[in-house]
Each structure stands twice: as structure tokens, then as C-alpha cells.
Amino acid sequence: MEEEEWSQKVTGNQLPEVDITQPQQLRLRQPRLHPGMEEKLVLQFMDSMHNYLSLFDALSSILREGWLDLASARHSMGGLRINSSLLDMKLHTAATTVKITQYDDIAVDSIAVQPCFTLRKWASSEHGNSQLEDNNVHLRERDGIHQSSAEENAEVTVSKNLLGPTDNDQFSKERSKSLSTFGVLISPKLRASQLSFERALDVLVEIANMRSSVLYSFHQLHEEAEDN
Amino acid sequence: MAGRVQIPSRSSALIAMIADEDTVVGFLLAGVGNVDLRRKTNYLIVDSKTTVKQIEDAFKEFTTREDIAIVLISQYVANMIRFLVDSYNKPVPAILEIPSKDHPYDPAHDSVLSRVKYLFSAESVASGRR
Numbered sequence: 218m219e220e221e222e223w224s225q226k227v228t229g230n231q232l233p234e235v236d237i238t239q240p241q242q243l244r245l246r247q248p249r250l251h252p253g254m255e256e257k258l259v260l261q262f263m264d265s266m267h268n269y270l271s272l273f274d275a276l277s278s279i280l281r282e283g284w285l286d287l288a289s290a291r292h293s294m295g296g297l298r299i300n301s302s303l304l305d306m307k308l309h310t311a312a313t314t315v316k317i318t319q320y321d322d323i324a325v326d327s328i329a330v331q332p333c334f335t336l337r338k339w340a341s342s343e344h345g346n347s348q349l350e351d352n353n354v355h356l357r358e359r360d361g362i363h364q365s366s367a368e369e370n371a372e373v374t375v376s377k378n379l380l381g382p383t384d385n386d387q388f389s390k391e392r393s394k395s396l397s398t399f400g401v402l403i404s405p406k407l408r409a410s411q412l413s414f415e416r417a418l419d420v421l422v423e424i425a426n427m428r429s430s431v432l433y434s435f436h437q438l439h440e441e442a443e444d445n
Numbered sequence: 446m447a448g449r450v451q452i453p454s455r456s457s458a459l460i461a462m463i464a465d466e467d468t469v470v471g472f473l474l475a476g477v478g479n480v481d482l483r484r485k486t487n488y489l490i491v492d493s494k495t496t497v498k499q500i501e502d503a504f505k506e507f508t509t510r511e512d513i514a515i516v517l518i519s520q521y522v523a524n525m526i527r528f529l530v531d532s533y534n535k536p537v538p539a540i541l542e543i544p545s546k547d548h549p550y551d552p553a554h555d556s557v558l559s560r561v562k563y564l565f566s567a568e569s570v571a572s573g574r575r
Binding site: 262266276301307319414422431 | 468474475476478543544
């Protein structure tokens, strides 16, 4: 019974029951796409797939650097100084979170929703972050479609370059606070590992956006294929 | 796009993790760790003693929590609960299968790619994995 409840929750199937003998109920289906729109969707789908796979390559490379630096730090500081038993189990909130903005098609089922994820790093500098994140969301909204990952990475770089000295100071403070879990005197490799995993988070949020684009355009194309 | 409405949603959602110790520690260094009043964390460290039931329970918990935006799961861990991962199809939280130190990312097992393979082939997803 428990499994059934979870299953119902996550499949998100909220389609109303449609009696196909009643033609007026069939109006709930989305209108057919124009031929030009369909090609645009196919291109968006292929683009998103390509970017999704490219981003995973980038992620693998960044994670490898992070693991290597972490292993080097463990080697120099000792295995007892870097392990999960030292993790802070006291009440604390995440310093790095994600903002979700949803683009909702006026549609029947939840699969047509296309969420957009934006990373919010080191929440103490929340005021500065929120302005930069809004800029990122605005840039993504242009043309109403997701841009290529290269352009998105360029946007992230531009937004990072806009960080003032105060933001960088606050980022440094938050980073030091996070590193202090493993003591005061820490290896530079541990700092390098932290930066690698921060970069990995940037890529992961991009992957989440690509995933949502792939699933959204797949859903639209699947509906079109069924109509045909 | 016509018919699309922007709805601002959650502004501080969490990133959950189900992965090996090094991956979890690395991401915790990046500031994603969260511990609530009931001492519940947003991560599960998988090691040799972790049972499949514990992984399933963590996955179900993270995918039904309202405050989680992304769930990172090592792909080799996802393979242990493949049925559950593949049956999940909500847009939020996003489930991302990530590589681990000993198991590189394999696109053939990714649940998103398995799902969209259907668009290119009339074969079922199951036959594609043989």
C-alpha cells in the first residue's frame, strides 16, 4: 500500500478521466502544432540532448579533479581528519540552494511544466546573489528557449565577473566556515577540492535545466506523434 | 512561447544526495548540507553496509519532500533501485544520475535518455538494455 502511495505521488498523473464517446471532452487535448513549430521543437530537443551529454562529460572531468584533490588532502592531513564522522549534525541550513522558476503550459498534466533552476551560492551574500540570479533568469528567458550550454556558461562567467569585492569576501567567509568542519589547519588541496565541487554544482544546475528542456520537448513531440 | 506562464516557485530549495562518502563530502564542502530540527539530513552516504531498502527509503523521501529541487544519485546506486528511478517522471525534484570514482557515467543507463530513446526507436526501453 505504501509503495502504491509513493508511486501515485511521483508519477504526477493528474489527467482527468476522458470519455472518448463524448466529443466535447476531447477538447482537453492540446491543439496540433504548426509544421514550423514542430521543427523548432525537434531542433530544441536535439540541441538539449547534445548539451545534456556534453555537460555530463564536463561534469565527469570536474568531479575527477575534485576527487583527486580530496584524496590528496586526505593523504596529507590523514584519513581520520577527512571523513564523514566529522560532518556537522547540528541544526544548520544549506548555504548553497537552488531557486526554481516554473514555466507552466496551460495544460492538463504536470509533465508539460518546464522548471528553470538557478544556483544560489553561499546564501549569506543573498542580496547580491539574487540580483545576479535574476539577470541569469532574464537572459535564459530571451527567445523563450534555452540557449546552448556554451552561451549559458558565458553568462555565468559574466555574472561572476560582476561580483564586487564585498561578495567575494563573503564567499570566502562562507567557504572558510565550511572548511572549518575539518579543522583549522587544512591542506590547500582541500580548498581546491571545494572549488572543484562548487564548479560541479554549476554544471549540475545546467544539466537539470537541460533535463527539463529535453523532457519538455520530448513530451510535446510525443504528443504530436500520437496525434499523427 | 504562446500559452506559457512564468510562475515563481521555491527560492531556497535544497540539493539532496545519495552517493558515496567522497562525493557527499565534496558537495558538503560546497555548502549544500542541511540538517533540520529533527536531525534529518538531505543526504545519504552509501557504503558497503548500506542496504537497498535504505537507499529506496531515502530516494522516496527525497522525491516527495517539498523543499528539495534536485536529487543527485550516483549512477551505480541508481542501478540498485533502477525500477524506482525509471518510474519517477515528475519535473521537480530533478533526478540527476552522476558518475562516481569507480563507476564512470554510462548514458545507456541514464533514465532520461532511456525514456527519450523511444522517440528514435519502436523497441521498448527494456530491450534496449540487453
